[in-house]
Amino acid sequence: MNINEIKSKLAKLLRLSKSSNANEAAVAIQKFETLCVQHGVAKQDITADFDPELDVIIETSFGKTYKKRDIAIYRLIAAVAKYYNGVLMIDNDRLDGKQLKIIASKSNQIQIELYSEYLIDEMERLSKQAKKENKHTPRSFRANFRKGFALAINKRLVELKKIQESQETSQENQPALVVVEHNQREQKAALSFMLEKYPDIRSSTSRYSAGHGHHEGQDAAQGVGLRKQTEGVTSPTRALTGS
Secondary structure: OOHHHHHHHHHHHHHHOOOOOHHHHHHHHHHHHHHHHHHOOOHHHOOOOOOHHHHOEEEEEEEEEEOOOOHHHHHHHHHHHHHOOOEEEEEOOOOOOEEEEEEEEHHHHHHHHHHHHHHHHHHHHHHHHHHHHOOOOOOOHHHHHHHHHHHHHHHHHHHHHHHHHHOOEOOOOOEHHHHHHHHHHHHHHHHHHHHHHOOOOOOOOOOOOOOOOHHHHHHHHOOOOOOEEEEOOOOOEEEEOOO
């Protein structure tokens, strides 16, 4: 029995522990606690609505391999991954170059990919437009614009998440505390996955000075839409509206 099968069984027992049948509820909670100890699973990491098809943590590659890191793109994807309770890492062990890896729940992976692609497209479009309108600026203008854009988007996403977690109820009518606990649970699971698979991973930092074009990029990022809407037939799919 793998860890996802174990969590799925524990979630089922947790649901049974809420049964109106006192005997069934007692047996379920006893079995739940026994299995947690047996498999070394923290009780607080299991929720009754755990779905292995959606909540399992997976790793996916983003983009092509590269030799030199694009700081703006890295910062954008890292910000989106964090917003969706995932982590971004760099795989340095490939022979054909470095590779960005996103670690997050299965349900969040597609959100991270779509959101990142949208923001990257907006960054490239706006940076080209800004350079065209400022023809006599240094060659570094567009690179600095992109870095400023990514930095501003990161700050906006951090603030947006704080606001969502501080509201009394979420868009799904869940209490704020439930939303915070859910986020913390997903963040912990993604980090544990990364540290278990890549125990020698080192944190990546990027420092750079604000050159000509940086502030223009920050200003442009303020007008980019970050709102989401829920759509889908069989399951909700968050999509960016671009407004």
